[in-house]
Amino acid sequence: MDEKIKSLKIKNSRELSSFLRFESIKMSHNSKAAHLASSLSCIDIMSVLFFSILNFSNRNKKNINRDRFILSKGHAATALYGALYYKGIITKNEILNYTKKGSLLEEHPNPKLHGVEAATGSLGHGLSISCGVALGAKLKNKKFKTYVLLSDGECNEGSVWESCLFANANNLDNLIAIIDYNKWQATGKTQDILKLGSLTEKFKSFGWNTYEINGHDHKEILQKLKLAKSNKNNPSVIIANTTKGKGISFMENDNNWHYRSPSYEELLKAKKELKIL
Numbered sequence: 634m635d636e637k638i639k640s641l642k643i644k645n646s647r648e649l650s651s652f653l654r655f656e657s658i659k660m661s662h663n664s665k666a667a668h669l670a671s672s673l674s675c676i677d678i679m680s681v682l683f684f685s686i687l688n689f690s691n692r693n694k695k696n697i698n699r700d701r702f703i704l705s706k707g708h709a710a711t712a713l714y715g716a717l718y719y720k721g722i723i724t725k726n727e728i729l730n731y732t733k734k735g736s737l738l739e740e741h742p743n744p745k746l747h748g749v750e751a752a753t754g755s756l757g758h759g760l761s762i763s764c765g766v767a768l769g770a771k772l773k774n775k776k777f778k779t780y781v782l783l784s785d786g787e788c789n790e791g792s793v794w795e796s797c798l799f800a801n802a803n804n805l806d807n808l809i810a811i812i813d814y815n816k817w818q819a820t821g822k823t824q825d826i827l828k829l830g831s832l833t834e835k836f837k838s839f840g841w842n843t844y845e846i847n848g849h850d851h852k853e854i855l856q857k858l859k860l861a862k863s864n865k866n867n868p869s870v871i872i873a874n875t876t877k878g879k880g881i882s883f884m885e886n887d888n889n890w891h892y893r894s895p896s897y898e899e900l901l902k903a904k905k906e907l908k909i910l
């Protein structure tokens with residue numbers, strides 16, 4: 634872990650959320666890359682996962698028994714890069730070179746990086762990849778869990794629902810999916826583009842253990858992740874209701890932030906809101 638992170642002394646997942654939000658905002662500002670608001674919506678989930686749940690660190694990053702995390706919504710890559718930076722797996726220098734020529738930190742995750750288990754960003758594939766990983770663990774009698782984070786928009790893809798059938802048919806109780814249900818996708822509202830109806834009822838009908846939570850409430854996220862990982866039957870899904878652009882007042886629910894990046898003045902304003910010193 635680098636000196637900067639050590640000196641921050643991040644004591645809990647909420648502090649980690651502020652750190653990850655500001656890292657994503659800085660990466661977006663420096664690179665002028667898109668999808669900042671999509672990262673901000675899932676950062677509380679990522680923080681709890683990386684602070685409290687995942688058996689994954691710099692020490693066991695190559696160990697076959699490590700927990701797997703797959704970011705199916707690959708466009709939120711900056712949230713993952715921040716988490717890998719916090720874990721000491723990627724360096725400050727790599728963060729500063731995000732999207733620059735020759736950098737492995739691309740706008741969508743590159744599996745050449747430790748901690749990136751699959752190339753994602755072509756939406757709708759992460760759940761099926763995770764089914765394969767979870768089935769592989771069962772066949773090899775490995776005890777690790779596979780966690781996958783999806784967007785609500787990618788639930789438009791048929792491959793998601795094929796995976797739901799597959800996971801239940803193979804009793805993948807070692808698979809935990811989380812949906813970042815921020816009610817937006819790319820240029821519009823999920824409800825207007827292709828309405829999803831009740832995700833809870835849909836997953837239930839596919840035989841999954843199903844939980845619906847506030848995806849920014851760390852206590853609730855932690856409680857349901859613990860419950861999901863202890864299930865002995867069937868795959869589990871946590872439907873996390875979230876706000877796109879969460880944490881920065883002038884970005885929340887303003888879909889312009891799907892593509893735009895903050896100016897220097899906006900970066901300073903965000904830093905103040907996050908109470909970053």
Ligand SMILES: [Mg+2]
Pocket residue numbers: 784785786813814815816817818819
């Ligand atoms: Mg969405």
